[in-house]
Amino acid sequence: MAKFFYKDRQYEVSVSPESNEQEILILTNSDGVELTIREGEKKAVKRDSQDNLEEVDLQTAQYKNFYDSLIQEARKVVKKDSQDKVKSFFKALEVQYEERVQDFHQTLNIVVIGNVSSGKSSLINALLRRTRQNALMKVGVQAGVTTKLNILRLDEKVRLIDSPGLGDVRAENSEITQEFLKSIDVGILVVTGAVDASQKEYFNDLKENCKSFFVVLNKRDEWDRYHPQALENVMNQWKEYLKIDKIYPVCTFGYDSQLSDNTPLDIRGVIQLREDIEDFLESQGKKLLLARHMSKKRSYAKKIVVGAVTAVGIQAALPGKALFITTTQVIAIGSLYYLYTGQILSKGSALALLPVFAGQAVATNVFLFFTSFIPPTGIVEIAAAITAISITAAMLASINFVLSSGAELTDEKMLKLKFREYREQVQIILKNLALTDITKIGSLNFTDIVDKLI
Ligand SMILES: Nc1nc2c(ncn2[C@@H]2O[C@H](COP(=O)(O)OP(=O)(O)OP(=O)(O)O)[C@@H](O)[C@H]2O)c(=O)[nH]1
Ligand SMILES: [Mg+2]
Numbered sequence: 287m288a289k290f291f292y293k294d295r296q297y298e299v300s301v302s303p304e305s306n307e308q309e310i311l312i313l314t315n316s317d318g319v320e321l322t323i324r325e326g327e328k329k330a331v332k333r334d335s336q337d338n339l340e341e342v343d344l345q346t347a348q349y350k351n352f353y354d355s356l357i358q359e360a361r362k363v364v365k366k367d368s369q370d371k372v373k374s375f376f377k378a379l380e381v382q383y384e385e386r387v388q389d390f391h392q393t394l395n396i397v398v399i400g401n402v403s404s405g406k407s408s409l410i411n412a413l414l415r416r417t418r419q420n421a422l423m424k425v426g427v428q429a430g431v432t433t434k435l436n437i438l439r440l441d442e443k444v445r446l447i448d449s450p451g452l453g454d455v456r457a458e459n460s461e462i463t464q465e466f467l468k469s470i471d472v473g474i475l476v477v478t479g480a481v482d483a484s485q486k487e488y489f490n491d492l493k494e495n496c497k498s499f500f501v502v503l504n505k506r507d508e509w510d511r512y513h514p515q516a517l518e519n520v521m522n523q524w525k526e527y528l529k530i531d532k533i534y535p536v537c538t539f540g541y542d543s544q545l546s547d548n549t550p551l552d553i554r555g556v557i558q559l560r561e562d563i564e565d566f567l568e569s570q571g572k573k574l575l576l577a578r579h580m581s582k583k584r585s586y587a588k589k590i591v592v593g594a595v596t597a598v599g600i601q602a603a604l605p606g607k608a609l610f611i612t613t614t615q616v617i618a619i620g621s622l623y624y625l626y627t628g629q630i631l632s633k634g635s636a637l638a639l640l641p642v643f644a645g646q647a648v649a650t651n652v653f654l655f656f657t658s659f660i661p662p663t664g665i666v667e668i669a670a671a672i673t674a675i676s677i678t679a680a681m682l683a684s685i686n687f688v689l690s691s692g693a694e695l696t697d698e699k700m701l702k703l704k705f706r707e708y709r710e711q712v713q714i715i716l717k718n719l720a721l722t723d724i725t726k727i728g729s730l731n732f733t734d735i736v737d738k739l740i
C-alpha cells in the first residue's frame with residue numbers, strides 16, 4: 287500500500303498480487319471511496335464507504351483528464367514502491383546471506399599419524415571413499431623432503447599430512463608444515479595390534495595440538511580368526527592405556543597396487559569414523575571442504591537439499607518468511623556448487639539462477655516469485671507452504687542433476703526441464719500425503735521426499 291497526493295487529496299494505491307497477466311489497481315481516497323481499475327478497461331468499479339458498488343466510466347469528457355492523470359500518477363507510485371521493496375528485499379537478503387553462509391575460504395588441516403605400515407595411507411583412501419583405481423595416496427602425493435612425511439594438498443585450502451608423528455612434521459620445518467601446525471583441525475592416530483608403549487607420547491602430542499582427535503585400531507581383520515572378545519580386549523587395552531572413551535576398529539585392506547584386480551577392498555568400520563569426523567567438521571562449518579574430495583558425492587548433496595527443504599518446510603508455516611526461504615535456497619545452491627566444483631559461487635550468480643525457475647513457476651516477476659508463496663503478513667495457507675517446499679526441492683534437485691552430470695549451471699534448458707519434472711514429482715508426493723493442517727508441514731519426513739528425487 288503506497289500513499290500519494292493528487293490534486294490536494296490523499297490516495298492509497300495497491301496493485302493486486304495476482305496481477306502478472308493483468309494489472310489491477312485499487313485506489314482509495316481519504317473518504318474511504320475505493321476505485322478498482324483493470325488494465326486496459328475503460329470502466330472502473332467504485333465502492334463507497336457504505337459498500338455500494340457503482341460502475342464509473344473513465345472516458346467521459348468531463349473526467350477523462352482527471353482519471354488519466356490520476357491513474358498515471360498511481361502507476362508511477364506503485365512502480366516506485368515495488369522497486370523500493372525489491373531493493374530492500376535484496377538488501378535484507380544480503381545481510382541474512384552473510385550471516386548464514388558457510389565460509390568456504392577457511393582452511394582444513396588433517397594429520398594422520400602412526401607407525402610405518404600401520405595403514406595410514408590406506409585409511410586416508412578409505413575415508414575419502416576411494417577405490418583402488420582412484421586411490422588418492424598414489425596419485426596426489428607430494429613427497430616431503432624426508433621420506434617419513436607425505437603432504438597431500440587436496441586443494442589450496444585442504445591439506446592432509448601423513449607421518450609417524452607430529453615431531454616429524456615439526457622437523458620438516460617448511461612453510462607449509464609451519465602453517466599446518468598452527469591450526470590442525472583433525473588428528474588421527476592409527477594403531478594396530480596390541481598396546482604398544484611407543485604410541486602414548488605421539489598420542490598426547492596429537493591431542494594437545496589438534497582441535498579434534500580420533501584413535502583408530504586398524505587391521506581389525508587380524509582378529510577375525512579369534513573369538514570376538516579378543517578384539518574387544520585389545521580395544522579396551524588401548525582405551526585404558528591412552529585414557530580415551532572411544533576407539534574405532536577398522537579394516538582398510540586392499541589399496542596395494544600389487545594386488546590382483548579382482549581382489550576386493552575390505553573396508554570396515556570406516557563409516558562410523560567418517561561420520562564422527564564430519565560431525566566435528568560440520569560444527570566448524572568445514573564439512574564441505576572435505577566432502578568435495580569424496581569420490582561419491584550423492585549423500586552430501588542429499589543432505590544439503592534435505593537441510594534446505596526442511597528449513598523451508600518449518601519456516602513456510604510462518605508468515606513473512608520469503609526472505610528466509612530465498613536465502614536458504616541461495617545458500618543451498620552455493621553449497622551444491624562448491625561440493626561439485628570446489629569453486630565459490632558468488633551470491634549474485636546464485637541469485638541470478640532463481641529467475642530461471644521463477645519463469646517456470648507461479649510468477650514471471652522474480653520479486654513476486656520470492657514473495658508469492660509466502661505472503662508478508664497474515665495467514666499462511668497450506669497451499670502456499672506446499673508451493674514453497676516443492677519449488678525449493680525441485681530447484682535444488684535440478685541443480686544437483688546438472689552439476690552431478692558435469693554440465694554447467696548456464697544450461698538453462700536442462701535446468702528448466704528437470705525443474706518441471708521434479709516439481710511434478712514433489713507435488714504428487716505431497717498431494718498423496720493429503721495435508722490439511724499447516725502445523726503438520728514442519729514434521730514431514732523430508733529425507734523421504736528428497737530421496738525420491740536425488
Ligand atoms: N590386513 C590388513 N592389511 C592392511 C590393512 N590396512 C592396510 N593394510 C596393509 O598394510 C600395508 C601398509 O599400508 P599403508 O596404507 O601403506 O600403511 P602406511 O601407514 O601408509 O605405511 P607407510 O606410508 O609406509 O608408513 C599395505 O600392504 C596395506 O595393504 C588392514 O586393515 N588389514
Ligand atoms: Mg603411507
